[in-house]
Amino acid sequence: MPELPEVETTLRGISEKVINKKIESFKARTQKLRWPLDRNLSRFLKNKIIISAWRRGKYIIFNLSEGHLLIHLGMSGKLRVFDGQVTPKKHEHWDLSFTDGWTLRYTDIRKFGALIKIKERPEEHKLLKNLGPEPLGNEFNSEYLFKCTRKKTRPIKNLIMDANIVTGVGNIYANEALFLAGIRPRKQSKRLTKLNCEELAVAIRQTLQEAIKAGGTTLKxxxxxxEAPGYFKKKLRVYDRGNSPCLTCGTQLKIIRQANRQTVYCPSCQK
Ligand SMILES: [Zn+2]
Known part of the structure; x- marks a missing residue:
C-alpha cells in the first residue's frame, strides 16, 4: 500500500513531465475507482494546463489553469509517464495525454484509488479540509504533539495514525517511529513526557525522510x-519483523494488534 513516502516519490518522479504541459485528452477505461468517475472529466480536463503539482497527506493535487485535479493511489495505485503510444494493459485505468506526446497513466489492481475534479480551493475540499499538519512541515513539532497528547487516554500509536492529528503516518511508520523513540505503542498518550514528544516528533520525520530517500533511487x-514502478524497498527496523530479534538488543520482537492493525515492538527497548 502506498504510504506518504511512495506518494512523495511518485510526485517527484512525474512532476517534471507533467508541469507546464497542456492536456490534449483524458481517457478512462473504467467508470468506477473508489468512487464513480465524473462523467464530464474529459471535457473538464481538455486544453487545461497543469500549473503545479503538490502533495497533501497521501493526495496528489494538480493545480490547473482552471480548477484542480485530486489523485489518490488507494491501496495499489501507481502512476508513470511515457512518451509516445503504448497499448494499455489490464488494470491500467486512465490516461492523461499531453499535447507534446507524453502520457500520464494510472494503474490500480484493486481499483481503490480516486480521481476527482475540484472547482473550489483544494484546501476546502471535504477530503482535505480536516487533515492535520504535514509530518514533514513546520507546524508538526514536539510542542504540537505534546499538546495533542494531553488528557488523551488512547494509545500513542493510534493517536499518531489519526490523520486529523498528523496526516500521512501509516502503520509502517508509526511502528518504526515508536521504536526509534523508545516508546511502547500501547502507552497512553497523556503519559508521554515532553522529552518523549520531542523524540517521537523527530523519529516520525526521520523514518519518513529515510524512506523518501530510499525511494529517490527509483525516480527514473x-x-x-x-511498466509502472513497484513500491520501493524500505529499510525497516520492526515492521514485519515480529518474533525476530531486535536489531538493537537482540530481544525477540513482540506482535500485538491495535485498532485492527499489526503492531511490532521491542519489549526491552520501548518503555
Ligand atoms: Zn530492543
Missing part, C-alpha cells in the same frame, strides 16, 4: 513506458 522508473 517513473518514466518507464512498459
Amino acid at each position: 522508473d517513473y518514466t518507464n513506458a512498459n
